[in-house]
Amino acid sequence: MAGRIDADIYRDDFTNIQQTFTPIPGTLYVANVAAARLQGFELHMDLLPTRDWEITLNYSYTDDRFTKWVGLDLYGQAHFGDPLCLPGSSAGPPAFCLLDLHNNPFPYAPPNQGSITVRYRLPIDPSLGAMTASLTGYAQSREYLINGANRILQLLPNFQNAISQPAFATLNARLDWRDIQGSRWNAAVFVDNLTNTTYALGGTAQPFTFNSGTKLYAPPRMFGVNVSYRFGA
Secondary structure, eight states: OEEEEEEEEEEEEEEEEEEEEOSSTTOOEEEEEEEEEEEEEEEEEEEESSSSEEEEEEEEEEEEEEEEOEEEOTTSOOOTTOTTOOTTOBOOSSOBOEEEOTTOBOTTOOSEEEEEEEEEEOOOOGGGOEEEEEEEEEEEOOEEOSTTHHHHHHHOGGGHHHHEEOOEEEEEEEEEEESGGGSSEEEEEEEESTTOOOOEEEEEEETTTTSEEEEEEOOOSEEEEEEEEOOOO
């Protein structure tokens, strides 16, 4: 069958990254993180089994991690004398405790994510236009929604689902009709999130003030109609 494959491997090394934190509602500070490494690979495939069928595949693997980060406790729970305090901490005044924070995951960076789209060109008379049906599935692994996730889990092991989005999958369907009866009109009907999957797009957490996490959720199952007109040649 006809097809095309694109792939890339990448690695980026960073120093002096700035990360923003909100340890207490209404407060905000910026931390200078010493170093980080972002690496992974991406794969894209277009396959044409027949004249009327088309398959598109996408996959990416992401391995983002801090390689060096020594700093104050992101959530103010470790004090001088804590077993986690590193050399260089001080009894004061002022007293402070330095922690090794390099094992915290990057937010909004799921290690695995991918999609597959299958399109079928319906066998209708060309004078009626072109009609295509498509189905797209998407899936990803767990994604952390805040900075300093592992530090929270050290203190509150049961807080994982409050600060992350567990692995999930969605399904979208669409039917397009282009150049309707030889005109410049196009129309489509669609259903997004066909399986009505509940998943979060973002969030924040106040584990030591309100013992809670807040999430911003994606839309539920949604369907609609698109109509467009093409001007010019």
